[in-house]
Amino acid sequence: MLTKSSNKMRPVYIVLVILLLLVPLIIRDDYLMHLIIMTCVWGIVATNWNLTLGYGGMFHIAQLTFFAVGGYASGIGAVTFGASPWLGLLIGGAAAMAASLVIGLPSLRVKGIYLILLTYAFHNGVSELVNHFRDYTGGSMGLLVPAFEAGSVSFVTHPSYYYYMVLPLLLFSIISTRLIEKSFIGKALMATRDSEVLASVSGINPYKYKLVTFITAAFISGIAGAFYASYLGVIGPEIFSFSLIVNGLGMIVIGGMGTLFGPIAGSFIITFFMEVFSSLEDFRPILVGAVIILALLYAPNGVVNYLGEMLAKIKSRKLPGQARESGE
Amino acid sequence: MESLLFRGIILGSIYTLASIGLSLQWGVLRNLNFSHGAAITFGAYIMWSAFNLAHFPYPLAFVLMIIFAFILGIAIEWLTVRPFFGKNDTNIFIGTVALSSILGQVYFLIFGGRQKFLEPMFDGVIKLGSLRATIHEIFTLVITFITLIIIWLVLNKTRIGLSIRAVSQDQVGAVLNGINTRKVYSTTLGVATILAGIAGVLLGPIYYVSPHMGEAPMVKAFIIVILGGLGSLPGTILAAFIVAFVEVFVGISIGVTWAPLSLFIIMVIILVFKPEGLLGVSSRKA
Amino acid sequence: MQEAMPLLEVKNVSRYFGSLAAVDDLSFEVCQGEVFGIAGPNGSGKTTAINVITQIIPPSKGEIFFDGHPIHRLKSHDICHLGIARTFQQPTVFETMSIADNISVGGTFGKKGARDGAAEAEICRLLDFVGLDKDPDTPAKKLIVNDKKKLMLAVALATNPKLLILDEPCAGLTTVESKEIINLIKKVNDLGTTVMLIEHNMQVLMNISDRVMIIDHGTKLCQGTPDFVCCDARVIETYLGRNSVKGGKTFAGAE
Numbered sequence: 001m002l003t004k005s006s007n008k009m010r011p012v013y014i015v016l017v018i019l020l021l022l023v024p025l026i027i028r029d030d031y032l033m034h035l036i037i038m039t040c041v042w043g044i045v046a047t048n049w050n051l052t053l054g055y056g057g058m059f060h061i062a063q064l065t066f067f068a069v070g071g072y073a074s075g076i077g078a079v080t081f082g083a084s085p086w087l088g089l090l091i092g093g094a095a096a097m098a099a100s101l102v103i104g105l106p107s108l109r110v111k112g113i114y115l116i117l118l119t120y121a122f123h124n125g126v127s128e129l130v131n132h133f134r135d136y137t138g139g140s141m142g143l144l145v146p147a148f149e150a151g152s153v154s155f156v157t158h159p160s161y162y163y164y165m166v167l168p169l170l171l172f173s174i175i176s177t178r179l180i181e182k183s184f185i186g187k188a189l190m191a192t193r194d195s196e197v198l199a200s201v202s203g204i205n206p207y208k209y210k211l212v213t214f215i216t217a218a219f220i221s222g223i224a225g226a227f228y229a230s231y232l233g234v235i236g237p238e239i240f241s242f243s244l245i246v247n248g249l250g251m252i253v254i255g256g257m258g259t260l261f262g263p264i265a266g267s268f269i270i271t272f273f274m275e276v277f278s279s280l281e282d283f284r285p286i287l288v289g290a291v292i293i294l295a296l297l298y299a300p301n302g303v304v305n306y307l308g309e310m311l312a313k314i315k316s317r318k319l320p321g322q323a324r325e326s327g328e
Numbered sequence: 329m330e331s332l333l334f335r336g337i338i339l340g341s342i343y344t345l346a347s348i349g350l351s352l353q354w355g356v357l358r359n360l361n362f363s364h365g366a367a368i369t370f371g372a373y374i375m376w377s378a379f380n381l382a383h384f385p386y387p388l389a390f391v392l393m394i395i396f397a398f399i400l401g402i403a404i405e406w407l408t409v410r411p412f413f414g415k416n417d418t419n420i421f422i423g424t425v426a427l428s429s430i431l432g433q434v435y436f437l438i439f440g441g442r443q444k445f446l447e448p449m450f451d452g453v454i455k456l457g458s459l460r461a462t463i464h465e466i467f468t469l470v471i472t473f474i475t476l477i478i479i480w481l482v483l484n485k486t487r488i489g490l491s492i493r494a495v496s497q498d499q500v501g502a503v504l505n506g507i508n509t510r511k512v513y514s515t516t517l518g519v520a521t522i523l524a525g526i527a528g529v530l531l532g533p534i535y536y537v538s539p540h541m542g543e544a545p546m547v548k549a550f551i552i553v554i555l556g557g558l559g560s561l562p563g564t565i566l567a568a569f570i571v572a573f574v575e576v577f578v579g580i581s582i583g584v585t586w587a588p589l590s591l592f593i594i595m596v597i598i599l600v601f602k603p604e605g606l607l608g609v610s611s612r613k614a
Numbered sequence: 615m616q617e618a619m620p621l622l623e624v625k626n627v628s629r630y631f632g633s634l635a636a637v638d639d640l641s642f643e644v645c646q647g648e649v650f651g652i653a654g655p656n657g658s659g660k661t662t663a664i665n666v667i668t669q670i671i672p673p674s675k676g677e678i679f680f681d682g683h684p685i686h687r688l689k690s691h692d693i694c695h696l697g698i699a700r701t702f703q704q705p706t707v708f709e710t711m712s713i714a715d716n717i718s719v720g721g722t723f724g725k726k727g728a729r730d731g732a733a734e735a736e737i738c739r740l741l742d743f744v745g746l747d748k749d750p751d752t753p754a755k756k757l758i759v760n761d762k763k764k765l766m767l768a769v770a771l772a773t774n775p776k777l778l779i780l781d782e783p784c785a786g787l788t789t790v791e792s793k794e795i796i797n798l799i800k801k802v803n804d805l806g807t808t809v810m811l812i813e814h815n816m817q818v819l820m821n822i823s824d825r826v827m828i829i830d831h832g833t834k835l836c837q838g839t840p841d842f843v844c845c846d847a848r849v850i851e852t853y854l855g856r857n858s859v860k861g862g863k864t865f866a867g868a869e
Contacts, residue, residue, distance in 0.1 A: 059418055106600040113360055113558075116421060117550050118599045124547055125592040132585045184722055191719045194708035198766075200690035201668050201700050203723035203773055242543065246429040249422050257418075282437055289430035296419045296426075297411055 020167060024160030033159035037231065039264075039271045040166040044224040046251040046263030047173040048217035054258030055181060056213050057193030059112070060119035061245055062103050065126050066096040066218040070225025071235040075143040076136050078230075085148045085230040089223050096222020097215055099126070104214045108207060111196070127240035142236025145229045162231055169227070170264070173220050178260060180216070185209055243285055250292040256302020265304055330459050332576055338465045340572035341472035342534075344565050346527035347549035347556075348479070349520030355496035355559035356516040359417055362424040363404055364524055365546030366431035371397055371525025372532040372541060373435055376446045386449045393529060394522050401521030405514040413513070435539040446532030468530045475526055476565075479519075488515055496559065548575075551595045557605025567606060620679075621646045621777055621808050622667070622698075627676030627686070628832075629659075629666050636662040638832035639676070644777065649799070649809045651823030651840075653816060659832035660812045661703060664779050668700050669693055681776065695726040699775035703782045703812075705762035707754040707769070713741070714750035716765055717772045724773025740768045744798060760791050767798070778802060779810045784818060796822055820844065 027033055049063035073095030074088030083091060107118045130137045137143065148155040148165070155161045180186045188209040191199040196206050229235040238244075247270055255266025270288065277284050299306040350364055361367075374396050378389035408423030448464035455461075483489040491512045495502040503509055528542060535541060552571050556563030571591060579587040598605065620643035629637040637659045644650045654660050665671045667678055669690045678686040685693050699720075708716050717737045737750055744764040748757070754765060763783065770778060780799065784792040796818060803809050813819040819826055820840040827837040828846075836846045 110603050114603050121592050121595045128588045191708045194710055195706050198706045201694055202720050203691050203694040205691045253422055285433040286430050289426040292426040293423055296423050
């Protein structure tokens with residue numbers, strides 16, 4: 001059944017990918033391109049966060065820690081050791097993976113509020129580490145990270161180059177989420193989310209599957225962090241700020257937790273929402289917070305599901321109507 | 329040495345007030361509230377406004393703060409706990425995180441980003457032997473002591489207190505015995521927020537008042553309630569003083585930036601090896 | 615039947631919660647092929663005992679052997695791989711997954727290394743076996759309690775266990791539904807699976823079990839054939855009052 005439906009959807013996905021590839025040719029505005037790139041970056045973080053949180057039921061905030069670790073690792077690599085930003089992507093991914101082991105091995109043994117608090121403590125702990133080793137991290141000033149270059153061409157003046165870097169990473173996040181969801185790993189993960197006790201007496205080692213997913217998601221987020229640092233040219237302690245946690249969670253909640261495309265829809269909504277209300281600068285965090293609470297109250301399954309339900313409702317309302325018309 | 333001990337005791341008292349509300353809330357609702365830090369800040373700002381803008385006398389400002397904090401607590405419960413309670417703990421967490429972000433920004437808009445100095449009720453310094461203490465520090469000790477006694481009396485001698493204790497021991501049993509659990513939930517949040525507010529009032533003269541002043545104490549309060557064992561009030565008090573002493577002594581002997589790191593390491597060790605905390609009851613039950 | 619070799623051996627197992635001993639120095643054996651019943655009043659440690667065996671809660675002391683393997687230091691999933699499956703008193707299923715996916719979890723992960731999942735035919739066979747007449751694509755959360763219990767049993771059976779542990783399978787069911795479950799347990803046992811059964815209802819237990827153990831305060835009070843247990847003075851004294859078991863009294867009724 002499922003393979004059938006994904007076969008049916010395949011042309012749609014292909015057209016979608018082609019459209020995404022054409023975006024830089026259609027959009028000539030650099031600032032709009034910047035927003036789209038930021039949407040992609042946050043889409044990657046939110047998609048991987050959702051893989052562990054929405055599908056895996058691991059309620060944690062470590063995804064932003066991995067993002068920050070990736071950014072700082074590539075930054076330190078570039079500034080202290082002179083590594084190129086390309087190598088920085090790998091350094092960022094590897095560092096985030098190492099961090100996910102350090103954080104995941106103890107943290108994933110506990111769950112619920114303990115997992116939230118433990119990952120929150122790690123998040124603050126890493127932030128304290130950054131503050132402590134200011135010789136390497138630049139302390140509160142942060143680090144200036146060099147931009148990507150290919151030959152002698154700097155990417156700084158070519159937003160579309162950045163777009164073509166970040167888009168594959170986003171697509172890779174979606175595909176890996178999909179593959180994990182459909183594999184036995186996903187089955188074990190979702191079974192554990194539904195009932196950890198029943199899962200373990202049914203032969204699933206919850207810890208193992210949680211850890212595997214946690215590390216995978218961390219790796220991709222770390223690369224995204226490295227990209228983000230080099231793209232913006234700077235990485236500073238603001239990356240640990242509470243408001244990023246709020247925004248990240250908001251993307252998942254507004255888009256739809258445990259859905260494939262929800263987090264991307266969410267990151268699109270939040271990124272552009274922040275932009276639309278940019279004139280209201282200081283009111284934006286309030287608006288974002290309010291939207292999150294409203295979403296929790298009125299569309300708890302996210303906009304993707306909400307729209308789906310609305311469509312289904314409209315359809316079911318239409319169908320009897322049509323029947324009546326044809327009857328007349 | 330005495331002065332270090334004394335500082336630890338003062339800090340421990342404030343941490344006790346900052347964290348005991350969280351512990352109470354865990355006991356009753358089995359969840360934690362991430363807008364607790366904003367509640368701490370709230371207390372400090374209300375006090376500052378009543379004192380500096382409305383020029384109320386200190387005791388009246390204090391009473392006002394308590395009333396407003398109670399209202400804020402009920403609002404937190406109504407907005408971010410009640411709709412999801414028993415259905416989705418995740419949403420309670422996200423809701424309180426979002427609310428905290430909203431409140432922080434509201435403070436910023438109203439009071440600006442600049443730090444405000446909250447004057448203590450009593451100015452001045454006294455000498456006790458070789459120990460120099462500000463009167464505010466003595467005041468902090470007294471207020472903490474009185475607050476704890478009042479909390480103890482409320483929990484043990486009043487109807488609502490008994491209901492709170494009943495609900496924390498047995499949700500279903502409490503309902504069967506005719507306890508209005510909704511009232512208990514909102515009262516608990518109200519009381520927790522009052523306690524946070526008092527902590528904010530006491531912190532104000534020490535750390536200045538700013539829109540996000542409550543966040544650091546909130547992180548410490550989380551460490552404290554975990555360390556003491558979620559839901560255990562004696563454990564929370566014990567842990568508050570342990571955290572305060574660690575912070576003071578590590579800060580002096582190794583370096584100020586090591587203090588939060590060492591607290592964090594303690595928290596990780598506790599969560600990994602004894603998640604039920606020092607005085608907590610094992611959460612694993614048949 | 616009684617001479618058969620022990621499949622499960624529980625030796626001096628204790629489990630403490632703080633100072634409370636929920637299971638206190640408990641020893642018993644379950645033999646190959648039998649239906650072994652456990653009874654006792656509420657809070658006597660029945661559920662804790664099987665939680666300890668399946669390592670939902672690790673034992674504080676003692677040893678447990680299954681099929682010759684020591685299992686008291688293993689994890690729940692390893693124990694499942696060795697061939698112990700269990701159900702819960704509360705109907706527990708994977709709520710967001712479909713009926714078919716629920717069963718295929720047991721088939722996919724029940725054996726060490728097996729990852730190919732249960733074939734559709736196997737899923738249908740199990741659904742038919744437990745008498746769950748629903749579309750396999752129905753989400754599990756839409757099922758009523760009785761159907762969830764059947765599904766939970768199907769998930770356990772999908773792991774192809776040697777020993778099936780059932781925690782009060784008839785709790786909360788009507789007499790007719792209970793009969794259905796009892797017949798099902800008999801059918802499972804007839805196919806060669808050893809069954810360990812916690813049951814409140816003495817009549818049910820006497821009917822179906824080869825041997826019965828009565829526990830209270832976490833320790834064994836007596837053990838033997840149903841008839842033997844019914845006549846045991848301590849059992850009668852403690853739970854049944856002056857009324858005889860054969861009159862159809864249940865423990866629940868006697869409390």
